[in-house]
Amino acid sequence: MQIHQAMTLSLTLTHLYPDNLNLYGDLGNVVTLQRRCEWLGIACHLNALNLGDSAVSGQTDIYFMGGGQDNDQLAVVDDFHQLKQETIRADTEAETVFLGVCGGYQLMGNTFLMGDNQETKGLGIINVKTQAPSKDVKGRCIGNLVVELPSETYTEIQTIYEQPKEIPQTLVGFENHSGQTYLGENVAPLASTRAGFGNNHEAQYEGARYKNVFGSYMHGSMLPKNPHFADYMIWLALTRKYRDQNIKLKALPDTEEIAAHQYIVHRYGKA
Template sequence: MPDSLTLTLTHLYPDHLNLYGDTGNLIVLRRRCQWRGIDCTVKSLSMGEVSRPGETDLYFMGGGQDNDQVAVVEDFHQLKADTIQADTEAGVVFLGVCGGYQLMGNTFLMGNGQETPGLGIINVTTKAPGTEVKQRCIGNLVAEIPDAMYEEIQSLYAESQAGKSQIIPKTLVGFENHSGQTFLGEGVEPLAKTVAGFGNNAAAEYEGARYKNVFGSYMHGSLLPKNPHFADYLIGLALRRKYQDPTLTLPPLADTEELEAHHYAVARYGSTRG
């Protein structure tokens, strides 16, 4: 492993998919790299631009309204699909939030009844609510990280940092606002188990999805500022893959304000489901 580490982050469709301050997720990733001395480059990949394989370590795609989601589909399939699907199959990290999460799937059914092909990055489908769904999935969301993923997160921090693993939250917090109901297909695991709020759909017990190093979530807020351990997880996965070093660790950061915000959300909203 070289003495200095570098990462390249790619922001997909920043002009079309950028609701609810989701760009804050990229700011967090870049800052947490910089604070550790990791050289982090953020580049945009917009409409009309061609992607090429092997040029990024982590993709991010934010939320958008229905018409914005439809607008990028044709561009993606013509100019970006082969590269991004090859990259993600090879383990490149990808994070999609809300509309970006819905768009990652095979199809999504709009509120006007129009069914649109998704990007096909992950085996999920999203449908507009039917008559059995009387409300949007909106409100604060708290979810519990699976044991295996939690152990991976703990492994990212150097053992010499005594006690760090004891303060890593086993939860994720955020704010959801979606009418679309997302359903996971074969080969896809939930990102986390819902403790409070909805998550993937109005009847779901789980929030988000994971396939290899591809992650989808309904958590705005933004997701990563109040979940610094998950931000580090994405950074760690990207670095371990890039440098082919499964033992690579990150020096922990203090995260005082970030964890205070996280624990406040858990304490205030984490006692009820739905």
Template structure:
């Protein structure tokens, strides 16, 4: 240990922020677990104590959750979780209405909507937090994406989905696609926003290249829990390098 480090007192934590991963056992493809890891690291950089928890089918719901993150999955994964998700729907709706910050990607984006109808005609009911509908098609939307957003600047990621999602009047898009496809092959929008819920098709994972979204989730959680947010000094060097590299990639 450096002698200077030994004599430097540890900074007191500003408080604990609890991040709950929703169904990581069945809904965690294309690196979506990385979103939770980024939140864990950035919470610490901001001077708070991160606590990373999981909720899978049949688990007891974690108490005092502050941020909810959920990833994508195959149709089979959505079928596995659908009954349990429906039992948690009233709780999740209440938390969304109360303003809990949430990030849902791809498959859970779809199931936070009204329904997902697979390309074979099977309809998986959603929980209706988001005013969106998704229908599976034979067209695969795949490749690198750039999205212009009013809240987070340019958002970068990678899409890989055959479900085409349309937004209703109860939500607004996350942003407008500058490269790639987004929610569907017709309207030029990507993702959805409702209260403090951020929904997106972008994998890669999303947050390592888009720290502005991560900090929005953390700031919102801190303000709800502690009444204020005292930012730290995150190290964005590698995030910026990743953004530069991703922006240069072809579709």
């Protein structure tokens, strides 16, 4: 059944803590999702949840949370647990799409061990933990990041379009983090690292995935440089909302976007 031919599709995108977690231009991820929905003929409604706002279950198709300074990240933790955690945890367990970038990614986990050995409670959305650099790891993870998607994810993305579309198996971005993130049980890496660090100095993997929850250290912003992954998030949200795996997206040309992507791959990526 091709639902999208019979009605106008719509998605609700919720931006978590835009007033606090707003560094490094990661608002570009929200703008990209909005614009691509517009170009694809999908109505996109933007909702913001700030300090003091309560989340309502079943009202969001895609959540986004960016990064902020340490004080801003700490400021949202208590608010999240009091007003949002139960709802968003239920939504993500029901496969609502969620993207957290850098500080937003770190906060999605269970704990963050600070440099003074003080443990800060995370949001508990996925089973990861982050710790500040230790005596063995003193440097920041900073620079261009080129990673390769797992074959099963790449194959699935190739099936989401109405017409065949050539897409890269890579994701690109820019990382700048001191925290070292470690994945627990039932959480898979988002991708394997070709160039750069990713989750930590030793991992050789970048980001995390649990159901339709994604975490990444990619600034840049992430989605403008990786339009195929933005489409994947939109498709996941649509097929979940409308309970129709046969929904397909128009294959947008993305000439400039893919050219910028491939420039970074060719300049920084390792064979």
